[in-house]
Amino acid sequence: MRSPAERRLAYQVELARGRRLAAGIPADETWSKRLRQRWPMRLMCSMECGPGWADLVEALNELIDVEATGEFRFTQIKEKFGQLRAYWHGVDEHGRIEELVEAAEEVSASMCETCSGDAKVWQTQGGPGFGYVHVACDEHARPGSAIVRVKTEKIRTPIGNFRANKVEDDT
Protein backbone atom coordinates (compact mmCIF):
# COMPACT_ATOMS: atom_id res chain seq x y z
CA MET A 1 0.00 0.00 0.00
CA ARG A 2 1.52 3.27 -1.10
CA SER A 3 1.28 6.51 0.88
CA PRO A 4 -0.06 9.68 -0.79
CA ALA A 5 3.53 10.98 -1.12
CA GLU A 6 4.59 7.71 -2.78
CA ARG A 7 1.68 7.83 -5.22
CA ARG A 8 2.43 11.47 -6.01
CA LEU A 9 6.07 10.64 -6.64
CA ALA A 10 5.30 7.52 -8.70
CA TYR A 11 3.10 9.63 -10.96
CA GLN A 12 5.86 12.24 -11.34
CA VAL A 13 8.31 9.45 -12.23
CA GLU A 14 6.03 8.45 -15.12
CA LEU A 15 5.97 12.08 -16.31
CA ALA A 16 9.76 12.36 -16.10
CA ARG A 17 10.19 9.07 -17.93
CA GLY A 18 7.72 10.10 -20.66
CA ARG A 19 9.48 13.42 -21.21
CA ARG A 20 12.91 11.78 -21.28
CA LEU A 21 11.80 9.15 -23.81
CA ALA A 22 10.10 11.81 -25.96
CA ALA A 23 13.38 13.76 -26.01
CA GLY A 24 15.27 10.61 -27.02
CA ILE A 25 17.49 10.66 -23.92
CA PRO A 26 18.68 7.19 -22.86
CA ALA A 27 18.77 6.14 -19.20
CA ASP A 28 22.51 5.57 -19.13
CA GLU A 29 25.47 6.58 -16.99
CA THR A 30 25.25 10.23 -18.15
CA TRP A 31 22.11 10.74 -16.07
CA SER A 32 23.77 12.37 -13.06
CA LYS A 33 25.52 14.93 -15.26
CA ARG A 34 22.23 15.73 -16.99
CA LEU A 35 20.42 16.27 -13.67
CA ARG A 36 23.30 18.33 -12.26
CA GLN A 37 22.96 20.72 -15.19
CA ARG A 38 19.32 21.21 -14.29
CA TRP A 39 19.86 21.65 -10.52
CA PRO A 40 23.52 22.71 -10.22
CA MET A 41 23.35 23.96 -6.63
CA ARG A 42 21.03 21.33 -5.21
CA LEU A 43 22.90 18.39 -6.73
CA MET A 44 26.44 19.51 -5.96
CA CYS A 45 27.07 16.20 -4.19
CA SER A 46 28.08 12.66 -4.99
CA MET A 47 25.34 10.73 -6.78
CA GLU A 48 26.23 7.08 -6.72
CA CYS A 49 23.44 4.94 -7.99
CA GLY A 50 22.47 3.24 -11.22
CA PRO A 51 20.75 4.78 -14.25
CA GLY A 52 17.53 2.89 -13.48
CA TRP A 53 16.85 5.47 -10.78
CA ALA A 54 17.46 8.54 -12.98
CA ASP A 55 13.74 9.24 -13.53
CA LEU A 56 13.12 8.75 -9.83
CA VAL A 57 15.78 11.28 -8.79
CA GLU A 58 14.56 13.69 -11.47
CA ALA A 59 10.92 13.36 -10.34
CA LEU A 60 11.96 13.89 -6.72
CA ASN A 61 13.73 17.12 -7.65
CA GLU A 62 10.75 18.34 -9.68
CA LEU A 63 8.51 17.91 -6.65
CA ILE A 64 11.09 19.61 -4.42
CA ASP A 65 10.89 22.56 -6.86
CA VAL A 66 7.21 22.78 -5.87
CA GLU A 67 7.73 22.35 -2.11
CA ALA A 68 10.99 24.13 -1.34
CA THR A 69 10.53 27.44 0.47
CA GLY A 70 14.18 28.15 1.18
CA GLU A 71 17.68 26.89 0.67
CA PHE A 72 17.80 23.16 0.09
CA ARG A 73 20.52 20.90 -1.22
CA PHE A 74 21.43 17.25 -1.21
CA THR A 75 24.64 16.26 0.51
CA GLN A 76 24.74 12.67 -0.76
CA ILE A 77 22.66 10.43 -3.01
CA LYS A 78 23.54 6.76 -3.07
CA GLU A 79 22.35 3.19 -2.96
CA LYS A 80 22.32 1.21 0.26
CA PHE A 81 20.75 -2.19 0.92
CA GLY A 82 18.92 -2.06 -2.40
CA GLN A 83 17.38 1.32 -1.70
CA LEU A 84 18.01 4.90 -2.64
CA ARG A 85 19.44 6.97 0.20
CA ALA A 86 19.31 10.73 -0.11
CA TYR A 87 20.78 12.97 2.56
CA TRP A 88 20.04 16.67 2.50
CA HIS A 89 20.53 19.96 4.25
CA GLY A 90 18.21 22.93 4.21
CA VAL A 91 14.74 24.29 4.84
CA ASP A 92 11.77 21.94 4.99
CA GLU A 93 9.16 24.12 6.65
CA HIS A 94 6.22 21.74 6.39
CA GLY A 95 8.10 18.43 6.41
CA ARG A 96 6.89 17.70 2.90
CA ILE A 97 10.36 17.38 1.40
CA GLU A 98 11.39 14.73 3.91
CA GLU A 99 8.12 12.95 3.11
CA LEU A 100 9.05 12.97 -0.59
CA VAL A 101 12.61 11.82 0.08
CA GLU A 102 11.28 8.92 2.15
CA ALA A 103 8.77 8.14 -0.61
CA ALA A 104 11.62 8.02 -3.14
CA GLU A 105 13.56 5.63 -0.90
CA GLU A 106 10.47 3.42 -0.63
CA VAL A 107 9.68 3.49 -4.36
CA SER A 108 13.31 2.67 -5.26
CA ALA A 109 13.00 -0.70 -3.49
CA SER A 110 10.80 -2.02 -6.30
CA MET A 111 12.62 -0.32 -9.19
CA CYS A 112 15.56 -2.01 -10.94
CA GLU A 113 18.65 0.15 -10.36
CA THR A 114 19.90 -0.75 -13.86
CA CYS A 115 16.80 -0.46 -16.09
CA SER A 116 14.01 0.93 -13.81
CA GLY A 117 11.84 -2.14 -14.46
CA ASP A 118 9.79 -3.90 -11.78
CA ALA A 119 12.27 -5.28 -9.29
CA LYS A 120 12.80 -7.33 -6.18
CA VAL A 121 15.53 -7.21 -3.56
CA TRP A 122 18.26 -9.82 -4.02
CA GLN A 123 21.33 -10.93 -2.12
CA THR A 124 24.33 -12.70 -3.59
CA GLN A 125 24.75 -16.12 -2.03
CA GLY A 126 28.42 -16.90 -2.56
CA GLY A 127 31.65 -15.98 -4.26
CA PRO A 128 33.28 -12.56 -4.24
CA GLY A 129 31.03 -9.85 -2.84
CA PHE A 130 29.05 -12.40 -0.88
CA GLY A 131 25.97 -10.99 0.76
CA TYR A 132 25.62 -8.02 -1.56
CA VAL A 133 22.05 -6.70 -1.35
CA HIS A 134 20.71 -5.06 -4.50
CA VAL A 135 17.41 -4.21 -6.18
CA ALA A 136 17.00 -5.61 -9.67
CA CYS A 137 14.63 -7.11 -12.19
CA ASP A 138 15.09 -10.83 -12.96
CA GLU A 139 17.43 -9.98 -15.84
CA HIS A 140 19.73 -7.65 -13.89
CA ALA A 141 20.02 -9.58 -10.64
CA ARG A 142 23.60 -10.67 -9.94
CA PRO A 143 24.24 -14.30 -10.88
CA GLY A 144 23.65 -16.67 -7.98
CA SER A 145 21.47 -14.25 -6.02
CA ALA A 146 18.38 -15.09 -4.03
CA ILE A 147 15.39 -12.91 -3.27
CA VAL A 148 15.46 -11.58 0.29
CA ARG A 149 13.45 -9.26 2.46
CA VAL A 150 15.19 -6.30 4.05
CA LYS A 151 13.71 -4.99 7.25
CA THR A 152 14.39 -1.31 7.70
CA GLU A 153 13.91 0.44 10.97
CA LYS A 154 13.86 4.18 11.04
CA ILE A 155 15.44 5.90 14.00
CA ARG A 156 14.57 9.56 14.40
CA THR A 157 16.94 11.77 16.37
CA PRO A 158 17.22 15.55 16.79
CA ILE A 159 20.23 15.60 14.48
CA GLY A 160 18.65 13.56 11.73
CA ASN A 161 17.08 10.26 10.80
CA PHE A 162 18.98 7.02 10.64
CA ARG A 163 18.09 3.62 9.33
CA ALA A 164 19.01 0.21 10.57
CA ASN A 165 18.79 -2.56 7.96
CA LYS A 166 18.54 -6.27 8.49
CA VAL A 167 18.24 -8.98 5.86
CA GLU A 168 15.63 -11.58 6.70
CA ASP A 169 15.20 -15.03 5.18
CA ASP A 170 12.38 -14.98 2.70
CA THR A 171 10.28 -17.63 4.40
Ligand SMILES: [Zn+2]
Ligand atom coordinates in the same frame (compact mmCIF):
# COMPACT_ATOMS: atom_id res chain seq x y z
ZN1 LIG B 1 16.62 -4.41 -14.85
